[in-house]
Amino acid sequence: MAYLTRKNSIALIFVGAAFVASCSDAQDMTQATSSEFAATAPSSSPALAVLTPVTAAILAHPIPVTATDGKVHLAYELFLTNTLAQPVNLRGIVPMADGAPLQSPITENLLPWVKVFGATEPITILGPGQSALAWLDVTVPSPADIPEVMEHRISLQVTSPDPPLLPADLTETVARTAVSTKSAITIDPPLKGENWLDGNGCCSVTAHRGAVSPLNGQLFAPERFAIDYVQLTSDGKMFNGDRTSVNSYPYYGTDVYAVAAGKIVSIVNDLPEPTPGANPTGLTVEQYGGNHVVQDLGDGRFAFYAHLQTGSVPFKIGDNLTAGQSLGKLGNSGNTDAPHLHFHIMDGPDPLASNGLPFEIRSFDLTNQIANMDNLADVTDTGGAAQFATGVATGPRSNQMPLTLDVMTYDVAAG
Ligand SMILES: [Zn+2]
Numbered sequence: 001m002a003y004l005t006r007k008n009s010i011a012l013i014f015v016g017a018a019f020v021a022s023c024s025d026a027q028d029m030t031q032a033t034s035s036e037f038a039a040t041a042p043s044s045s046p047a048l049a050v051l052t053p054v055t056a057a058i059l060a061h062p063i064p065v066t067a068t069d070g071k072v073h074l075a076y077e078l079f080l081t082n083t084l085a086q087p088v089n090l091r092g093i094v095p096m097a098d099g100a101p102l103q104s105p106i107t108e109n110l111l112p113w114v115k116v117f118g119a120t121e122p123i124t125i126l127g128p129g130q131s132a133l134a135w136l137d138v139t140v141p142s143p144a145d146i147p148e149v150m151e152h153r154i155s156l157q158v159t160s161p162d163p164p165l166l167p168a169d170l171t172e173t174v175a176r177t178a179v180s181t182k183s184a185i186t187i188d189p190p191l192k193g194e195n196w197l198d199g200n201g202c203c204s205v206t207a208h209r210g211a212v213s214p215l216n217g218q219l220f221a222p223e224r225f226a227i228d229y230v231q232l233t234s235d236g237k238m239f240n241g242d243r244t245s246v247n248s249y250p251y252y253g254t255d256v257y258a259v260a261a262g263k264i265v266s267i268v269n270d271l272p273e274p275t276p277g278a279n280p281t282g283l284t285v286e287q288y289g290g291n292h293v294v295q296d297l298g299d300g301r302f303a304f305y306a307h308l309q310t311g312s313v314p315f316k317i318g319d320n321l322t323a324g325q326s327l328g329k330l331g332n333s334g335n336t337d338a339p340h341l342h343f344h345i346m347d348g349p350d351p352l353a354s355n356g357l358p359f360e361i362r363s364f365d366l367t368n369q370i371a372n373m374d375n376l377a378d379v380t381d382t383g384g385a386a387q388f389a390t391g392v393a394t395g396p397r398s399n400q401m402p403l404t405l406d407v408m409t410y411d412v413a414a415g
Pocket of ligand 1: 226
């Protein structure tokens with residue numbers, strides 16, 4: 001499925017590129033959202049004012065999470081604005097802690113994925129007055145290495161220097177921010193069985209991470225850690241035969257399970273399931289998730305289970321689910337071009353106007369990893385067989401977050 005690429009997000013539930021494209025006026029975006037950004041951490045000592053032509057703010061304080069590569073990830077976004085009336089060339093954005101680069105090897109030219117609003121391709125030049133998002137995935141070896149405070153060293157070149165105020169080459173240290181002391185929630189898996197493939201999961205810039213949408217006057221990144229689950233057959237295929245029939249997908253209709261105990265706060269159960277193979281058109285914003293359940297897990301965390309089969313949720317709002325309880329069936333409703341379960345954890349009950357939170361799965365087996373995105377596209381679009389990466393440390397895992405392209409076996413705890 002092309003939806004698993006950066007350029008084309010046709011099967012994510014909320015088409016981020018389209019939403020961002022709809023807000024083409026970067027200045028309006030800045031005004032509407034800047035007051036909503038998380039507060040920056042106070043500096044420990046007073047400092048002289050420094051000219052920083054490119055301003056930067058985080059969308060949300062990063063929350064550490066341990067992933068299947070054994071590393072602790074800090075996945076977050078920076079909102080950049082070029083305040084000059086001339087283009088600037090971004091040369092590097094380096095996350096720092098205690099005055100040193102957080103990741104190594106580090107070069108001054110390290111640049112994360114940066115995209116101007118309305119664009120579909122990454123950029124290195126910010127136009128006059130232009131704003132952009134930068135997607136970061138900082139990793140540290142262990143929880144002991146998580147910094148309390150981070151900042152970002154941005155190196156840039158201006159096209160029309162005016163020394164000494166504005167030299168041609170500038171390095172600025174900006175976006176000082178506290179790392180959240182909140183932990184990733186530990187959950188049971190939402191599915192059961194072998195060969196569940198993590199599509200669009202953290203922390204690459206997939207369709208999910210790219211889905212930052214302007215809603216209610218501010219930016220939200222609800223899908224920062226979201227996973228699109230599909231199940232591979234024993235011969236590594238996602239579907240057999242006619243791509244446009246749900247019956248060609250052996251996992252269609254499998255049970256979806258509550259990942260923890262909690263009350264249902266939202267249900268949609270009556271939307272139709274369009275023909276697989278292409279995304280439906282004409283959906284309202286509310287219909288993007290299709291048939292779905294939102295469950296309050298407590299402590300400001302909500303689970304979102306989307307694209308379920310029509311009429312498959314045998315509950316009502318207010319019902320309490322236990323961990324591991326079946327809540328509905330995997331389907332093909334909403335903005336989807338093939339049966340899959342979209343799952344994420346968020347900080348509010350609205351699947352769109354919320355902020356994505358990390359999660360760790362209590363126990364599972366990492367059995368494989370898809371070799372690359374091209375092979376994934378072959379599996380999802382043409383029915384090809386999966387090719388697996390070599391050298392992946394497979395085996396039992398506990399309290400880790402899956403990464404995109406992981407293939408896992410899940411066994412749900414008794415509910
Ligand atoms: Zn999705």
